[in-house]
Amino acid sequence: MIRFDVITLFPDMFSALTENGVSRRAKQQGLYELVCTNPRQFTHNKHNTVDDRPYGGGPGMLMMYPPLKAAVESIEEHTQVKPHVIYLSPQGQPLTQAKLDQLKTRSNITLVCGRYEGLDERFIDTYVDEEICIGDFVVSGGELPAMMLMDSLIRLLPGALGHASSAEEDSFSDGLLDCPHYTRPLEVDGMRVPEILQSGNHAKIADWRQQQKLIKTEQKRPDLYSIYKAKQS
Ligand code: 9D3
DSSP, X not given: OEEEEEEOSOGGGGHHHHTSHHHHXXXXXXXXXXXXXXXXXXXXXXXXXXXXXXXXXXXXXXXXXXXXXXXXXXXXXXXXXXXXXXXXXXXXXXXOHHHHHHHTTOSEEEEEEOOTTOBXXXXXXXXXXXXXXXXXXXXXXXXXXHHHHHHHHHXXXXXXXXXXXOGGGSTTSSSSOOOOOOOSOSEETXXXXXXXGGSOOHHHHHHHHHHHHHHHHHHHOHHXXXXXXXXXX
16 A cells, blocks of 8 residues: 655645546555645645745745645654655656656655745755656646656556556556557458457467567657667667
């Protein structure tokens, strides 16, 4: 059982994860627990302010140190463990399947979601163990990145996927893209399902699928194909 604590100004967003699909079933099975902590709970001023203007000027606002500190410390208080603290950040290391394989062994992960222009640097220095980014593009805050991280990690927990679709068969576990798939009807708009898939010869089908993975990866992701080829030799 992994416990995820999420520090967020928008806890309602996380129902997208807990109320749908694989991640909903995994939660029902007790494979993980998700608790949101809103830094706004730890503000004392009249308007529950969690943000303030940057020293030195410039656009936008920053999340202040004190409410974030109080949020982390309330989580530590509650769980009685020092969690692994991840800040979802545009300045982070890119999330990879290898990173997820490391993270899946942890029992307590705290995810800090930034809003505005980010966090006071002193919070990162003091409380953050690692910064993770989900790609070189801009989103409005850390919540969707945090959900992506949790969703991809939950899939790796034993029992989260049916044995029908194992995590090992997932794209990227072997560094290659998936092969094409077909379902009924056998023919649609003049296009037929490849003959081999109807042959019943499971060894030949497995060979074909492996070939297709290589072809698709070379066509669509030459960068991944090069890495795969380098590893083979
Ligand atoms: C001009 C400086 N911008 C930094 C790239 C400002 C800024 C934009 C977006 C600051 C924070 C954000 C919010 N993004 C995230 O919190 C975020 C994120 C992302 O935008 N892209 C990829 N991964 C991530 S993880 C968290």
